Structure formats: C-alpha cells, structure tokens
Amino acid sequence: MRKKVKIFPTNNGFKVGARESILEGAMREKIDHPYSCKTGLCGMCKLRLIDGKVDHLDHSPHSLSELEKEEGLILSCRAFPLTDVEVSIVNQDDFEISVQKEEASVISKSMINHDTWCLQLKMKNKTDWIFKSGQFVRLEFDGGISRSYSMANLPSDELLTFFIRKLPNGSVSDRIMSELKEGDTVRVEGPFGSAYLRAEHTGPIMLVAGGSGIAPIKSIIDSALTLGLKQKLYLYFGVREERDFYLKEYFVELATKHSNFQVKYVADKINSSSDIVVGRVINIIDAEWPILEGQWQAYLAGPPPLVRSLAELLEEKGLWADDIYTDPFYAQN
16 A cells, blocks of 8 residues: 655655655655665665654664664655655755756866866756755766766856766766767756755864765865855865876865865875875874864765765764765766
8 A cells, every 4th residue: 555755844745655665756756855875875865754654774874873763863765654654854954955957068078087077067047056065966868867976166157067987887977988079968957965065164174085076075165265264174185096186286276375275185006296195095084183173074075985984983083973964976887
C-alpha cells in the first residue's frame, strides 16, 4: 500500500510505493529536495520526522549521528515509510533559493591541467537565477545524461565556471572533452547544496579542497574576500601529484593582496617544487593544528573518504559538527 508523505513548511505532499524511499518519491514527483549521493554518505537529504514511522537503512555515521537520530532526524534517501509520515526541513536557510531549470550556452572550454577542463556557460535567462557560493548544479547534456558540478565563480559573475576532471571510463567527462563545443546548449538545474558561505560568521575559517573540490572552495573564498570578511582564511589544497594542481598563481596573488588569506599546497608526491608540502593533507592539518580554539568554521570539498576523515578530525580538535560544512564529490560514471 502506498504511503503519504507531507513536507513542512512547504506543504508539498506525495505518495511513495512499497520499498520506495522518501527521496525517491520526491524525485519522481519533481519536488525540490536537496541530495547528492543517494546512498546515505553525504547527509544532504536530512529531514526531521514529525509523525509516522520509517524503516531507516544503514548510513555513514558522519551523515547522521546517533544524537541526531535520537532527536528525530532522518536521511530521506535511507528512510522508507512504514506509515503515512510528516517531515520537516531541518534548515530553512537551505531552501531560500528555489531550484530552477534553465538553458545555458557553452561559451568556452579549455584544459587547465593534464586531466581537467574549465567549462564556462552563460545562462540564457540569468535575471532570476541565483546561487550561493559553495553550491552546485546538475548539468544535463543532449541525450538526457546529467551530472552534478560545483560552480567556481562568484554568484554575481556573468558566466558559470566549472572544473571538470576526466574520469576513467567517464562517459560524460569524455563527451565534454571530445564533443561539447562553443554554442551548444546545456540545461542547468539547481542550485543545490548546503555547504555555502555563511557570510555572517566572524571567526576564522578553514577551507580544504581535495582535487576538483577546489571549485566550490574557490567560490567561497572569492565571495568572502569580495564581501570584505576580515577573519583569517586558511586554504589547504591537496592533490596526489604535483601535475594535478591548477590555479596556483591565482591563489598566490590573492594571498599577496589579502593579508587575512593564506594558502598551502599539499601533494602526496612532487618533482621539484619548493612551495608544495609533501604528504597527505589530513596529516598536515593534524600536525599544524593541535587544537582549534575559538569560533571556527570549516568548508571541506573533495573525495568522500577525505571529507569524512577531515570532518572527524576537526571535531576532535574542537569544532562543532554544525560548523563543519561538507561537499563530498562522488564519482558519477
């Protein structure tokens, strides 16, 4: 028997079938609802269960803690209604900007390192389309194939900028590199994501990017400095090999212009560069920051294992879980 789901405060309602999660039902009915991994790892689809019962499947402890579960929070991707249910949005701030679907034109496409492209799009109607620094969209290409990518630009910029890494056997990344050309149309759906800049925060901020996770982190840094935030901003940009870096000169110039911004490049192995720290970024942060005192915030983006480990480390060093904003990048083949 199908179960009713009602979401407050939007009052959106829909029904789910047997063994259908709340998220699957919302997606089928095209109801705005944040998500990323759909497997209980990222925590983006968090809701509060007001009434009813659900069968809640296993999930990552970082995406939903035991304390949060005791307080009635659930992950919509892992929650299968056993009765009619009522749920509420956990953070209304995440829904201030409505999800829209618009068309955009390809303006440029260029390689920025050995396996990463910079793709720039221009919205055909950007007058009412906005996002917050740190958010992402889904790009839909001809054939109905879609993938999620984070914006690297400022919300006020005319062009949307994306850093797209070629994945092994990646059908979409291969297509972007070989077939997508200037003037082509791409459908943009979004924005999504709760790991956006909280500009009202006045304490120090740690920003960690693993690989192409630098895209949303760059957008956050650019916004923070453009808005005139005065607190310290510490960027750690970690990659596997020296050749994986890009934007090095850009961040060096930012650090020269803004005394409150510092950047450190970290690679598992290098050839000869003297400005790169050798090692794993999580180990470097662990060694450099025995404790994090004060009103810190952190923004983490990159491979899920790195993001999860960093979030756990920063909590151990004194950050509250609510002050750690994560954007794990899941491979989408």
